[in-house]
Amino acid sequence: MKSICSFLKIRFLIACLAVLGLASLGFAQQSLPSWNDGAARQAIESFVERVTTPGSADFVAPAERIAVFDNDGTLWSEQPMYVQLAFALDRVKALAAEHPEWKEQAPFKAVLAGDLKGVAAAGERGLMELVMATHAGMTTEEFERIVKEWLSTARHPVYQRPYTECVYQPMRELLEYLRAHQFKTYIVSGGGIEFMRPWAEAVYGIPPEQVIGSSIKLKYEVREGRPVLVRLPEVDFIDDKAGKPVGIHRLIGRRPIFAAGNSDGDYEMLEYTTAGSGPRLGVIVHHTDAEREVAYDRASVFGRLDRGLNDAPGKGWILINMKQDWRAVFAK
Amino acid sequence: MKSICSFLKIRFLIACLAVLGLASLGFAQQSLPSWNDGAARQAIESFVERVTTPGSADFVAPAERIAVFDNDGTLWSEQPMYVQLAFALDRVKALAAEHPEWKEQAPFKAVLAGDLKGVAAAGERGLMELVMATHAGMTTEEFERIVKEWLSTARHPVYQRPYTECVYQPMRELLEYLRAHQFKTYIVSGGGIEFMRPWAEAVYGIPPEQVIGSSIKLKYEVREGRPVLVRLPEVDFIDDKAGKPVGIHRLIGRRPIFAAGNSDGDYEMLEYTTAGSGPRLGVIVHHTDAEREVAYDRASVFGRLDRGLNDAPGKGWILINMKQDWRAVFAK
Numbered sequence: 001m002k003s004i005c006s007f008l009k010i011r012f013l014i015a016c017l018a019v020l021g022l023a024s025l026g027f028a029q030q031s032l033p034s035w036n037d038g039a040a041r042q043a044i045e046s047f048v049e050r051v052t053t054p055g056s057a058d059f060v061a062p063a064e065r066i067a068v069f070d071n072d073g074t075l076w077s078e079q080p081m082y083v084q085l086a087f088a089l090d091r092v093k094a095l096a097a098e099h100p101e102w103k104e105q106a107p108f109k110a111v112l113a114g115d116l117k118g119v120a121a122a123g124e125r126g127l128m129e130l131v132m133a134t135h136a137g138m139t140t141e142e143f144e145r146i147v148k149e150w151l152s153t154a155r156h157p158v159y160q161r162p163y164t165e166c167v168y169q170p171m172r173e174l175l176e177y178l179r180a181h182q183f184k185t186y187i188v189s190g191g192g193i194e195f196m197r198p199w200a201e202a203v204y205g206i207p208p209e210q211v212i213g214s215s216i217k218l219k220y221e222v223r224e225g226r227p228v229l230v231r232l233p234e235v236d237f238i239d240d241k242a243g244k245p246v247g248i249h250r251l252i253g254r255r256p257i258f259a260a261g262n263s264d265g266d267y268e269m270l271e272y273t274t275a276g277s278g279p280r281l282g283v284i285v286h287h288t289d290a291e292r293e294v295a296y297d298r299a300s301v302f303g304r305l306d307r308g309l310n311d312a313p314g315k316g317w318i319l320i321n322m323k324q325d326w327r328a329v330f331a332k
Numbered sequence: 333m334k335s336i337c338s339f340l341k342i343r344f345l346i347a348c349l350a351v352l353g354l355a356s357l358g359f360a361q362q363s364l365p366s367w368n369d370g371a372a373r374q375a376i377e378s379f380v381e382r383v384t385t386p387g388s389a390d391f392v393a394p395a396e397r398i399a400v401f402d403n404d405g406t407l408w409s410e411q412p413m414y415v416q417l418a419f420a421l422d423r424v425k426a427l428a429a430e431h432p433e434w435k436e437q438a439p440f441k442a443v444l445a446g447d448l449k450g451v452a453a454a455g456e457r458g459l460m461e462l463v464m465a466t467h468a469g470m471t472t473e474e475f476e477r478i479v480k481e482w483l484s485t486a487r488h489p490v491y492q493r494p495y496t497e498c499v500y501q502p503m504r505e506l507l508e509y510l511r512a513h514q515f516k517t518y519i520v521s522g523g524g525i526e527f528m529r530p531w532a533e534a535v536y537g538i539p540p541e542q543v544i545g546s547s548i549k550l551k552y553e554v555r556e557g558r559p560v561l562v563r564l565p566e567v568d569f570i571d572d573k574a575g576k577p578v579g580i581h582r583l584i585g586r587r588p589i590f591a592a593g594n595s596d597g598d599y600e601m602l603e604y605t606t607a608g609s610g611p612r613l614g615v616i617v618h619h620t621d622a623e624r625e626v627a628y629d630r631a632s633v634f635g636r637l638d639r640g641l642n643d644a645p646g647k648g649w650i651l652i653n654m655k656q657d658w659r660a661v662f663a664k
Binding site: 215220245271275 | 472516529539541550552554558559575577581583604607
């Protein structure tokens with residue numbers, strides 16, 4: 001009997017190894033097919049190998065493998081304007097019939113006239129008025145439905161396809177690659193948290209609890225016996241610039257070991273992430289590809305990258321050169 | 333060759349089933365040994381079986397299996413006072429030498445004189461002064477160190493052991509039991525988020541990113557080249573009563589399917605959780621055990637349970653009768 005038991009144990013162990021083997025084969029297949037074999041890809045792969053190799057001096061326990069990603073310009077296109085701004089402008093038009101006063105009232109008048117310069121002239125305060133008029137007053141469930149409906153019909157003005165198809169294929173692969181190596185991937189965006197959550201899981205594989213963003217205040221109410229959360233026209237938190245490390249700490253409570261951004265709005269997130277002890281990696285998507293997307297950095301209205309471009313070499317942040325490093329920009 | 337391949341495939345499948353079999357055996361062993369076989373335990377087990385049985389009408393996908401737990405009085409003792417209040421009082425004493433003015437200044441004077449009635453007389457505003465004086469002004473890392481140091485030396489005044497050993501053993505088992513069934517367990521407490529995160533993982537198996545609580549504002553700063561988050565003496569969010577569903581939505585973005593509380597501070601969390609569509613369970617820890625812990629509900633200063641006690645039967649919330657339902661209260 002003893003030899004049979006031993007035999008079965010060995011069989012069992014071999015089968016377990018086979019399962020593990022298949023799993024690691026899966027990992028290899030989930031690598032980065034849309035990335036050219038340049039410095040950026042090598043830096044990422046080398047970092048991931050170091051932090052995931054047991055016994056390595058740089059090994060990081062899976063629970064501490066937190067990776068944070070900006071959204072606009074890092075995971076999806078932010079040109080010719082932020083997607084959420086396009087949403088707000090469309091919502092003003094959709095709601096105009098209920099607000100006859102908007103015809104004469106800035107910044108709504110400019111939106112309804114299609115006068116983008118007029119909208120811009122209204123400045124930050126005008127933009128906030130647009131956001132509150134279109135993002136507040138409803139329940140969280142109603143807002144989720146509005147976002148989903150808009151995304152199902154709206155089209156990107158240049159690429160003429162749904163915005164959720166204007167996401168960067170190499171970055172999707174990077175998210176998957178990190179998750180296959182037991183990283184927990186988060187979005188940390190200046191955009192609205194509730195604007196991203198309804199689709200981030202389907203598009204990026206990032207569940208609602210791993211989305212961090214700007215928010216307005218919520219109020220708990222029981223309406224006709226049904227508990228709801230009502231969105232109030234009051235800023236709760238701006239998850240941009242120095243707000244990003246705060247948002248990360250509020251929602252995660254650990255310092256990430258990997259951060260990806262593309263603009264100066266991500267500077268503090270990159271700084272906070274890479275200044276931690278132990279192995280860290282910060283990467284910046286540099287929009288260098290005028291042909292397949294848009295080439296922009298220091299002078300751009302949306303996604304301005306100036307300080308980050310100056311400081312990246314000194315800080316050890318890796319610049320991803322879209323034109324050179326990416327085999328494809330969008331999924332076919 | 334074909335038959336050998338088939339044979340190997342079958343072997344492989346059997347081994348996979350064996351692995352799964354061992355896993356489910358593990359689940360069975362992780363059941364609720366400190367719970368007597370009463371109505372509460374049965375309601376919990378029946379609920380978990382329904383939502384985790386594939387093909388069941390009540391099946392819930394693992395990603396949606398969100399369980400939220402109050403902390404004070406639900407996971408650990410809140411008598412004779414909230415642990416965090418004991419911490420604040422001890423910190424006032426520890427910091428008194430740096431603040432000679434406190435000797436003559438309410439509510440600090442009362443704290444230093446050991447006059448708890450005087451502390452209580454200072455009301456909510458006085459309590460807030462104590463919290464800000466002891467919880468703000470340092471970095472998040474410094475505060476974490478202070479909390480850990482205090483917990484390593486402080487003793488519960490009645491049980492004479494570390495506060496982290498005054499947690500309810502049956503609730504720890506419940507947390508494990510739910511996680512073994514692919515629930516994601518969260519703390520949702522009126523207590524400070526930063527006061528709980530340093531030890532929640534070791535004590536409850538709940539990582540920092542799954543702790544929700546009250547918070548003060550944070551400010552990002554680079555001090556001598558080192559990025560830090562400084563704790564400001566300003567309330568950011570109160571995660572209590574109607575704040576709990578708001579906190580849940582801010583950090584999780586999904587409605588839980590299971591909620592456990594013990595006081596009227598948990599009423600809205602229970603209401604919000606159990607009013608969702610599909611299977612839901614709300615449970616209330618009712619402190620009925622004067623011998624092994626403290627018997628309290630409607631008249632208690634800490635953890636008052638009045639409205640919840642009235643409405644539990646109508647809402648279908650399960651009352652856990654500590655005296656009857658729990659074989660043990662604390663771990664031996």
